[in-house]
Amino acid sequence: MPASQKQIKAWQTAPITDASYFNAEPLRFHLKQGMNTIRINNLREAALIGRIVIAAPEVLPKYEQYKQEHNLPKVGKTLITVEAEHPQTKSQPSIRSIASGDATVVPHRNGKVTLNTLGGETIATSGNPDENEQAWQVGGQRATWKVKVDKAGSYQLAFKYLQTGKTSMPVYRSLMIDGKVPFQEVNEYAFQYAEEWRNEVMSDKSGKPYQFELTEGEHEISLTADAAPYGPVVEQIRKVMWDINTLALEIKMATGNTMDTNRDWDITKQMPDLAKDLQGFAATLRKQYEALKVLAGGNPDQASNLLVAAETLERLAKDPDKIPYQFNRLSEGSGSVLQTLGVINTKLPNQPLQLDRFYIYEDSKLPNEKVGFFKSLWNSIAAFFKSFTTDYSQVSADDKGSLQIWVNRSRQNVMQMQQLVNQEFTKKTGIKVTLSIMPDEGKLVLASAAGNAPDAALGVSNYIPFRLAARGALADMNQFQGFDEVKKRFSQGALVPVTFNKKLYALPETQSFWVLFYRKDILDALNIPVPDTMEEVKQILPELQRFGMNFYLPLSQTGGFKPYNNTVPFIYQHGGTLYTDDGMHTAIDQDPALDGLKEMTDMFTVYSVPLQVPSFYNQFRDGSLPIGIADATTYIQLTAAAPEIAGWWKIAPYPGVKGKDGVVNRTAPGTGATAIMFNSSKKKDQTWQFLQWWTSQETQVRFGNDLEAIYGPTYKWNTANVEAFSQLSWPKEDIEVIQEQWKWLYDIPRYFGDYMVEREISDAWNKVVFNGFNARRAMEDAVINGNREIKKQLTDFGYLKNGKFVKPLQVPIMPNMEQMAKEGEQK
Numbered sequence: 128m129p130a131s132q133k134q135i136k137a138w139q140t141a142p143i144t145d146a147s148y149f150n151a152e153p154l155r156f157h158l159k160q161g162m163n164t165i166r167i168n169n170l171r172e173a174a175l176i177g178r179i180v181i182a183a184p185e186v187l188p189k190y191e192q193y194k195q196e197h198n199l200p201k202v203g204k205t206l207i208t209v210e211a212e213h214p215q216t217k218s219q220p221s222i223r224s225i226a227s228g229d230a231t232v233v234p235h236r237n238g239k240v241t242l243n244t245l246g247g248e249t250i251a252t253s254g255n256p257d258e259n260e261q262a263w264q265v266g267g268q269r270a271t272w273k274v275k276v277d278k279a280g281s282y283q284l285a286f287k288y289l290q291t292g293k294t295s296m297p298v299y300r301s302l303m304i305d306g307k308v309p310f311q312e313v314n315e316y317a318f319q320y321a322e323e324w325r326n327e328v329m330s331d332k333s334g335k336p337y338q339f340e341l342t343e344g345e346h347e348i349s350l351t352a353d354a355a356p357y358g359p360v361v362e363q364i365r366k367v368m369w370d371i372n373t374l375a376l377e378i379k380m381a382t383g384n385t386m387d388t389n390r391d392w393d394i395t396k397q398m399p400d401l402a403k404d405l406q407g408f409a410a411t412l413r414k415q416y417e418a419l420k421v422l423a424g425g426n427p428d429q430a431s432n433l434l435v436a437a438e439t440l441e442r443l444a445k446d447p448d449k450i451p452y453q454f455n456r457l458s459e460g461s462g463s464v465l466q467t468l469g470v471i472n473t474k475l476p477n478q479p480l481q482l483d484r485f486y487i488y489e490d491s492k493l494p495n496e497k498v499g500f501f502k503s504l505w506n507s508i509a510a511f512f513k514s515f516t517t518d519y520s521q522v523s524a525d526d527k528g529s530l531q532i533w534v535n536r537s538r539q540n541v542m543q544m545q546q547l548v549n550q551e552f553t554k555k556t557g558i559k560v561t562l563s564i565m566p567d568e569g570k571l572v573l574a575s576a577a578g579n580a581p582d583a584a585l586g587v588s589n590y591i592p593f594r595l596a597a598r599g600a601l602a603d604m605n606q607f608q609g610f611d612e613v614k615k616r617f618s619q620g621a622l623v624p625v626t627f628n629k630k631l632y633a634l635p636e637t638q639s640f641w642v643l644f645y646r647k648d649i650l651d652a653l654n655i656p657v658p659d660t661m662e663e664v665k666q667i668l669p670e671l672q673r674f675g676m677n678f679y680l681p682l683s684q685t686g687g688f689k690p691y692n693n694t695v696p697f698i699y700q701h702g703g704t705l706y707t708d709d710g711m712h713t714a715i716d717q718d719p720a721l722d723g724l725k726e727m728t729d730m731f732t733v734y735s736v737p738l739q740v741p742s743f744y745n746q747f748r749d750g751s752l753p754i755g756i757a758d759a760t761t762y763i764q765l766t767a768a769a770p771e772i773a774g775w776w777k778i779a780p781y782p783g784v785k786g787k788d789g790v791v792n793r794t795a796p797g798t799g800a801t802a803i804m805f806n807s808s809k810k811k812d813q814t815w816q817f818l819q820w821w822t823s824q825e826t827q828v829r830f831g832n833d834l835e836a837i838y839g840p841t842y843k844w845n846t847a848n849v850e851a852f853s854q855l856s857w858p859k860e861d862i863e864v865i866q867e868q869w870k871w872l873y874d875i876p877r878y879f880g881d882y883m884v885e886r887e888i889s890d891a892w893n894k895v896v897f898n899g900f901n902a903r904r905a906m907e908d909a910v911i912n913g914n915r916e917i918k919k920q921l922t923d924f925g926y927l928k929n930g931k932f933v934k935p936l937q938v939p940i941m942p943n944m945e946q947m948a949k950e951g952e953q954k
Contacts, residue, residue, distance in 0.1 A: 148266030149358025193310040197340035202280030206491040211245040211482035218269040220836040247481035264479035266354030281338040285328040285486045290321045292479030295428040303349040324496045352478040360415045375458035376652045382451045392448045405444035409437040436464045469771025529559035535568045535586030575600040582808040586800045589624040592633035593877035602804040603630040607815040620873035621798045629937045635847035637799035639759040643779040646753035679755025683740040689889035691875045697723035699794035700784040710938035713913040716906045728895040767840040793871040827851035876939030879920035884913040
């Protein structure tokens with residue numbers, strides 16, 4: 128388990144620098160003679176400013192000048208070893224100690240996981256590449272160690288490192304001693320590609336080691352990731368990407384985005400400079416490749432796709448009239464020039480470096496970086512046999528007296544949760560908690576039936592609590608002290624799927640959202656407004672389709688079965704409900720629900736929205752679907768893995784249905800994962816304390832911010848605690864859009880036979896779209912099967928006998944969504 132991290136609140140002096148760290152020197156500002164006004168605006172996070180210093184730029188000395196000014200004698204045979212995994216301070220929580228099983232790393236324990244190195248690239252901790260940990264590689268990230276020197280004098284510095292992140296290319300670090308860079312040559316010091324652990328003695332180009340002056344006593348040694356050498360190249364690639372994107376839009380407008388291979392084009396009449404522009408882009412990319420070649424001292428393998436992109440542009444420039452039906456090679460699809468450059472531009476700024484230890488020494492032989500063959504073999508054998516005795520589901524040692532909590536999340540999530548539990552909850556309450564990874568939440572029903580259920584489970588899908596509660600397996604949350612206050616933490620509509628017969632059987636943990644995603648660059652170029660209603664969506668479709676583009680609905684990505692998440696927004700927004708007031712029938716054949724079905728089928732049969740979309744994420748990136756409705760998963764994908772369109776897209780509330788009163792009804796589901804407590808638990812009060820703590824604003828804010836800071840943007844935490852969400856490190860303007868949409872959150876009520884109603888709505892959609900059925904007739908068929916299953920389930924669970932209710936049952940009722948939205952605004 129990684130050590131706990133503590134934020135250090137202390138005054139520090141720092142020059143104003145480029146936020147991308149593509150410039151090695153602090154920014155320079157032109158000030159006129161006399162009075163000047165300096166204004167600092169707060170964008171995010173709190174800060175205290177003690178003073179502002181205006182000074183002339185400081186010029187770092189060359190090594191020869193430094194050597195003349197610091198002519199201390201050599202101290203004789205000395206070797207000070209510092210383990211890199213124990214920095215005194217660091218600038219980011221994501222700079223972490225990580226485990227290396229390599230026998231050459233110190234310390235090393237055969238067959239045991241040891242946090243014995245610092246940093247690295249993305250650390251593969253599972254088979255899923257999206258579940259990798261972000262490490263010490265972003266420009267400006269700094270680690271600092273304290274070192275005690277017994278004798279003043281001249282020393283050398285050597286770092287034992289591994290660098291496999293940039294094939295055939297160096298990464299850079301800036302060295303500081305006691306907060307200052309001693310001389311120019313170590314301001315951007317290169318660590319070359321190294322597949323095996325290597326001792327890097329800081330030296331000049333001829334290999335002569337630098338001598339550093341250290342006085343007697345404690346000193347701070349710092350290394351800062353430095354992306355400045357790659358900055359000019361990255362900026363040029365970004366400019367080319369922007370120009371290609373602009374050019375692609377011009378081509379679409381000139382051709383109507385027609386990709387007919389049987390049609391002859393004379394596009395150079397409309398765009399006479401097209402070939403010249405493409406050749407200019409190619410020349411720029413080749414120039415940047417040469418610049419990287421100088422940095423690498425050879426062919427930069429990681430940037431070889433720059434040449435591939437340049438060659439593609441040159442081939443297109445030779446015959447520009449063929450571009451309309453070779454458009455996917457320019458800016459759309461996998462392997463296009465734009466996507467290729469986006470991938471390169473994501474990797475180039477990263478400066479991954481993994482350190483084992485470093486040495487401050489003089490007149491001493493450094494320890495060998497390698498170990499013998501037999502020691503390496505024994506290490507592999509020990510690790511192999513250890514794998515048979517390790518319980519990989521637990522992230523901490525089990526305690527028989529502790530609460531047993533199963534968590535349906537990745538190991539990274541659970542490790543961070545366990546660390547937070549130990550530091551905060553257990554420390555304050557004395558209640559021990561053991562978290563275990565739950566790979567299959569379907570096992571919860573089996574575990575409950577077998578009497579092996581845990582005290583609670585987290586990360587549970589929102590349809591499961593109803594299934595367990597109907598069987599008497601879950602504890603009712605209403606009975607616990609403080610429930611009324613806990614309930615206020617969540618959107619009212621988020622409690623719908625976890626409420627059964629007036630009792631609440633789960634607490635929302637995470638909350639998704641359905642919002643409108645749109646490519647601002649494309650819509651602006653085509654002068655298309657952002658739609659606020661579905662009617663406005665229909666109005667912009669002809670203009671989009673004229674250029675070969677379209678609008679995306681989530682119904683396009685789900686194959687033959689259309690789940691509730693994709694169908695109920697149409698029913699809700701037209702005022703429909705899923706069940707009748709008596710609870711014995713489905714209400715999907717009533718007029719409002721039929722209006723919803725008609726609209727969700729007309730979008731495909733009348734307005735030609737695409738029926739099948741393999742990946743909205745990919746088609747949004749390439750621009751063929753520049754606008755559409757999607758959820759939190761798409762938001763995280765675009766934020767973390769679509770660098771080529773960063774800053775070119777935005778979100779807006781779900782386009783809904785305008786009522787007679789002028790209010791746009793945007794009702795949509797959104798509850799994600801939930802937290803449940805089992806009835807069989809003998810520690811219900813302690814478990815309730817844990818759930819109270821876990822869903823609190825303070826805990827959710829800390830967990831969400833820590834998770835993203837340590838593991839990167841793919842681990843954004845969309846907490847269901849409404850107040851906590853506003854304090855997470857999401858862009859402010861996006862939080863405002865999401866919270867506006869959450870005012871219309873009404874999730875899917877879970878009820879007996881709901882799975883059949885869900886399937887029948889899906890079947891009705893298929894009948895109308897593919898078989899030409901009348902919408903009313905399709906829904907009437909659906910109602911027959913839905914009602915039959917509802918009555919069967921009510922009978923099986925003892926609520927219905929001979930067609931009459933024998934036990935009271937609260938039926939899910941659609942609330943007044945406009946009133947809920949107004950209440951949300953008041954909050």
